[in-house]
Amino acid sequence: DSGVTQTPKHLITATGQRVTLRCSPRSGDLSVYWYQQSLDQGLQFLIHYYNGEERAKGNILERFSAQQFPDLHSELNLSSLELGDSALYFCASSVAGTGTYGYTFGSGTRLTVV
Amino acid sequence: KNEVEQSPQNLTAQEGEFITINCSYSVGISALHWLQQHPGGGIVSLFMLSSGKKKHGRLIATINIQEKHSSLHITASHPRDSAVYICAPHSNYQLIWGAGTKLIIKP
Numbered sequence: 001d002s003g004v005t006q007t008p009k010h011l012i013t014a015t016g017q018r019v020t021l022r023c024s025p026r027s028g029d030l031s032v033y034w035y036q037q038s039l040d041q042g043l044q045f046l047i048h049y050y051n052g053e054e055r056a057k058g059n060i061l062e063r064f065s066a067q068q069f070p071d072l073h074s075e076l077n078l079s080s081l082e083l084g085d086s087a088l089y090f091c092a093s094s095v096a097g098t099g100t101y102g103y104t105f106g107s108g109t110r111l112t113v114v
Numbered sequence: 115k116n117e118v119e120q121s122p123q124n125l126t127a128q129e130g131e132f133i134t135i136n137c138s139y140s141v142g143i144s145a146l147h148w149l150q151q152h153p154g155g156g157i158v159s160l161f162m163l164s165s166g167k168k169k170h171g172r173l174i175a176t177i178n179i180q181e182k183h184s185s186l187h188i189t190a191s192h193p194r195d196s197a198v199y200i201c202a203p204h205s206n207y208q209l210i211w212g213a214g215t216k217l218i219i220k221p
Contacts, residue, residue: 045209048208098145098207099144100164108155
């Protein structure tokens with residue numbers, strides 16, 4: 001157990017649907033990052049939150065949104081799902097957002113859109 | 115040109131060999147991370163470097179900030195080292211991912 005908890009581990013849903021992925025960071029970590037890993041692409045950075053505030057945005061589609069709550073857990077909302085959204089979604093946490101502390105990764109949520 | 119270049123992309127070696135994976139980057143960074151991803155998908159952070167050299171067990175990582183280059187070495191490689199190794203410089207509040215090096219160590 002890395003200390004970062006992602007739920008659910010697996011999710012199968014139909015096109016057009018909306019899903020919510022959840023991430024609880026390691027205790028004491030204020031930063032949460034979301035990444036997408038598709039079969040044909042490497043890891044793509046989606047978004048970074050630090051202590052409830054958005055710090056950086058990457059290649060995140062307008063159909064996707066995220067937030068970090070006061071208890072520091074984060075949720076990634078994916079709507080109007082398409083087949084191409086099928087991927088492994090990782091969450092990672094860190095003490096700060098500067099990159100000068102280690103990262104801890106969750107085990108990921110495997111999303112399959114059918 | 116990609117911001118992060120890793121080489122080689124694929125590497126197959128015999129157990130016991132000394133392994134080197136190289137990473138060059140073009141962006142300004144606060145630190146550089148080496149990560150390991152196993153076939154099951156899990157990602158483990160190996161090193162965070164902002165200067166010099168770090169060692170953990172059989173793994174050694176070095177960085178030259180002036181030359182924007184980092185290397186990951188594995189001594190006395192073992193089949194359990196088989197994984198994808200990813201170089202990820204940290205810039206502008208995010209990790210910039212290299213394409214990864216797929217390492218296979220044969221017994």
